[in-house]
Amino acid sequence: MFAYYLNLALRSLQRNPALTGLMIVTIAFGVAASMTTWSVFRAVSGDPIPQKSSKLFVPQIDSWGPERRSKTGNPPDAMSYADAVNLTREHKARYQSAMYAISPSLVPSRVGQHPFYASGHAVFSEFFPMLDVPFRYGNPWSSADDAQRARVAVISSKLNDKLFGGANSVGKTINMDGNNYRVSGVLKQWNPQPRFYDLVNSGSFNLDDEDLFVPFNSAIDAGMSNNGSTNCYAPPAEPGFVGLQHSECVWIAFMVELDDADQVAAYKRFLDGYAQQQRTSGRFTWEPNNRLRSLPEWLDYQHVVPDDTRTSLLVALGLLLVCLINTAGLLLAKFLRRSSEIGVRRALGASRREIYTQFLIEASMVGLAGGVLGLLLTGLGVLGIGWVMPRDIAVLARVDFSLLAVTLLLAIVATALAGLYPTFRAARVQPAWQLKSN
Numbered sequence: 001m002f003a004y005y006l007n008l009a010l011r012s013l014q015r016n017p018a019l020t021g022l023m024i025v026t027i028a029f030g031v032a033a034s035m036t037t038w039s040v041f042r043a044v045s046g047d048p049i050p051q052k053s054s055k056l057f058v059p060q061i062d063s064w065g066p067e068r069r070s071k072t073g074n075p076p077d078a079m080s081y082a083d084a085v086n087l088t089r090e091h092k093a094r095y096q097s098a099m100y101a102i103s104p105s106l107v108p109s110r111v112g113q114h115p116f117y118a119s120g121h122a123v124f125s126e127f128f129p130m131l132d133v134p135f136r137y138g139n140p141w142s143s144a145d146d147a148q149r150a151r152v153a154v155i156s157s158k159l160n161d162k163l164f165g166g167a168n169s170v171g172k173t174i175n176m177d178g179n180n181y182r183v184s185g186v187l188k189q190w191n192p193q194p195r196f197y198d199l200v201n202s203g204s205f206n207l208d209d210e211d212l213f214v215p216f217n218s219a220i221d222a223g224m225s226n227n228g229s230t231n232c233y234a235p236p237a238e239p240g241f242v243g244l245q246h247s248e249c250v251w252i253a254f255m256v257e258l259d260d261a262d263q264v265a266a267y268k269r270f271l272d273g274y275a276q277q278q279r280t281s282g283r284f285t286w287e288p289n290n291r292l293r294s295l296p297e298w299l300d301y302q303h304v305v306p307d308d309t310r311t312s313l314l315v316a317l318g319l320l321l322v323c324l325i326n327t328a329g330l331l332l333a334k335f336l337r338r339s340s341e342i343g344v345r346r347a348l349g350a351s352r353r354e355i356y357t358q359f360l361i362e363a364s365m366v367g368l369a370g371g372v373l374g375l376l377l378t379g380l381g382v383l384g385i386g387w388v389m390p391r392d393i394a395v396l397a398r399v400d401f402s403l404l405a406v407t408l409l410l411a412i413v414a415t416a417l418a419g420l421y422p423t424f425r426a427a428r429v430q431p432a433w434q435l436k437s438n
Helices: 003-014 018-047 079-089 143-147 158-166 194-201 216-222 242-247 261-280 295-301 307-335 339-347 353-385 403-417 419-426 431-437
Strands: 056-060 095-102 104-106 120-123 134-137 152-155 173-176 177-185 212-215 252-255 292-293
Touching: 003 018, 003 353, 018 307, 018 353, 018 403, 056 261, 056 295, 079 095, 079 261, 095 194, 095 216, 120 216, 134 158, 143 216, 152 158, 158 177, 158 216, 194 252, 194 295, 212 216, 261 292, 292 295, 307 353, 307 403, 307 419, 353 403, 353 419, 403 419
Parallel strands: 120 212, 152 177
Antiparallel strands: 056 252, 056 292, 095 120, 095 252, 104 173, 134 177, 152 212, 173 177
């Protein structure tokens, strides 16, 4: 029976190719617009580390007080050097790491290569297991290296290719700002988007891989200045990088791993107790005003998903709704023009259910054709999204099997839903009236 209804649908659509083509193009355009913007929204709103995001937290210490807080009453987004060092020393989390952005100068050992600046972060050894950072060669440096302020480094595969031709460089040295650092490990390709571990200093999205990571304490000893954001409510009392460390300026990111709700509650109590200690010592003069946000909460707090992306998605969905309404109107007009045919079929014994099935299959055929055309338009839309979106965001959108499947399914389901009312009206045609009028 289905093959029979399918044949009737194809014959009906062929009778008026102009109207059929208009409905297909309308559906395809609406679906392609919505799926193109959804591909961007999916890319920027996805979980960057789904296997651990519920265990990662960003603590915030209010080191500025009520007079300098934001209008929302939130503490600074980053930490001062003093707070980062104190929290690191207390070590109340399973894994933890303070971090700040660096950009040292590298002097290649190979003849003919010129010095260049590399981007990276100064972190602690626990940074790597905390974030499940993958290694191609070697391993992270040890906690003993952190304590001894050893000059070691973990480099990216890209930097390894540039300096050592892609060979296993573990144990070799690189010259960084005039000092030699031993390579302890080489990363696999790793550039999570957004760069969730240091949103304040790195920005949300960055196409360029980080070149290297060095121990936090070693970077401080070597005087590697902060290459990220620095916020101060007053100029440091001392000049230079040392003055920044002794000031209340905030420039260091901090992340911890907490395994369960009990650990989260305990860490929050620790933060409040720490702030109270600072108040007792005279450094703070205000009540504790700390925050401990999970990674998803932190991403939302930092507005990682751009507002224009959300707006574009809503506009595209509105356009799809308009296209479906127009398609429903065209289907209604098309079906009601066949009232005589429906009346004859009903008089010959066809039930309303059979009429309903016939026309719903016809509407679904329009959706299928619109979906196929929508696949092509969606692909073109994703390729051209860079014309209207920033490059760092546009490049994240991609065409994959899930996008194609959802596009086709959306077109069929949406058109079938749009055809419900026209099909209902067609099934309600009274055969006696049609036969009498004819």
